Amino acid sequence: MADAKGQQRVITTQEWRDAELIWDYHQMHHELRPCSAGIGLGSHDLGVASHTVDLYRQGLFPVLVFTGGNSPTTKARFPRGEAVHYREHALQLGVPEKVVLVEPNAANTGQNAVFSRQVLAAAGIVPESVLVVCKPYEERRSYATFKKVWPGVDVVCASEPVGLAAYAEGIGDAKLVIDMLVGALQRVMVYPEQGFTIPQEVPGDVAAAFKQLADGGFDSRLLRR
Template structure:
C-alpha cells in the first residue's frame, strides 16, 4: 500500500499530464500505439461521436507491448476499431513507429497527400502532455488536440495495469517533459513546483524503472 502522501503525489502527476483540451472536430484522429487497448476503444468512440472522419493507428512494438499485441500495436488497434463498428475504409495503419516522435513523423508522411489542418491525438491519459509537446515540435503547422478516456488514476487501474508500473510510467513521463525539450524532441512545457516536488518524492521512493538513465 502506498502512503497517503504518495497517493497525493501520484494524483498530482496524473492531473498534470491530463491537458483537458476542449473537444472539437478535427480532420483526423491519431491513435498512438501503446499496451493500452483503451486508446483504440476511445478513438472508435470519438469517431462515432463525429469528432473526425479519418482514423490513423500508429505503432509497431516495444518490449512492453509485443506479448499483448504480437502483430503490432497499430494492427491490433485497427482490429479493435473494426469490432466497434468503425468502417475499414476510414482507417489507416502506420505499423513502423517505435516511439512517440516516430508516431508523429510517420503519420505526418502517411497523410502528406491529404489536406490536414487539425488532428486529435488519442493517447493513454498520462501520455497527453508529452504527445502534445512532441507533435507541436514535429508538426507545427497543424492544430493539435489531445484526448483520452476521462478516468482517474484509480479507475485506470481497474483494468490489467499494475500500480507500480503505472506510477513508474508517470514518473518517467514527467522527467521526459523537461529532458526531451532540452534535447529538441519536444516544445518546452511549464512544470509547476508542486509537480517537481511530487516527481522527486516518487523517484526517491523507488519508482524509477521508466526514467531515462
C-alpha cells in the same frame, strides 16, 4: 509491482496524492472540437483504440490513423503490431474499413507524428488539425512532441476519461502505473533540451511530487542519464 517476496507494494496516502497531482498535470484538458483527422497512438493499452472509436462516432474526425509498431512491452500482447491490432479492434467495433489508416512502423512518439503525417499525405489528406488520442498520462508529452515535429498543425489531445485509481486497478499494478507517471514526467522535463519536444512549464508542486516519488523508489521507468 511485487517486491522480492512477491507482495504488492502498499502505496501511502501521500504517494497517492503526489501521483494524482502528476496524473492531472499530464492531461491537457483540451476542449474537444472537430479535427481533420484522429490519430490513435499505439501502446499496451487497447483502451486508446476504444476511445478513438468513441470520438469517431461523436463525429470529431472523418478519418483516423492508428500508429505504432512494437516495443518490448507490447510484442507479446500485440504480436502483429500495435497499430494493426488497434485497427482490428476498431473494425470489430463497427468502424468502416475505409476510414481507418494504419501506420505500422513508429517506435516512438516523434515517429508516430512524422509517419502518421506521411500516411495521411499518401491518402491525399493534408490536415489542418489532428485529434491525438493516447494514454491518460501521455497527453502532455504527446502534445509537446507533435507541436515540435509537426508545427503547422493544430493539435488537440484526448484520452480515456478515467481516474488514476480506476486506471491502476485496470492495469493491476499501482506501483507500475506510478512508475510510468514519473517516467513520463521526467521526459516532459528533459526532452526539450534534447530537441524532441517543445518546453512545457512544470509547476513547483508537480516538480516536488516528482522528486518525492522518484526518490521513494518509483523509478523503474526513469531515463538513466
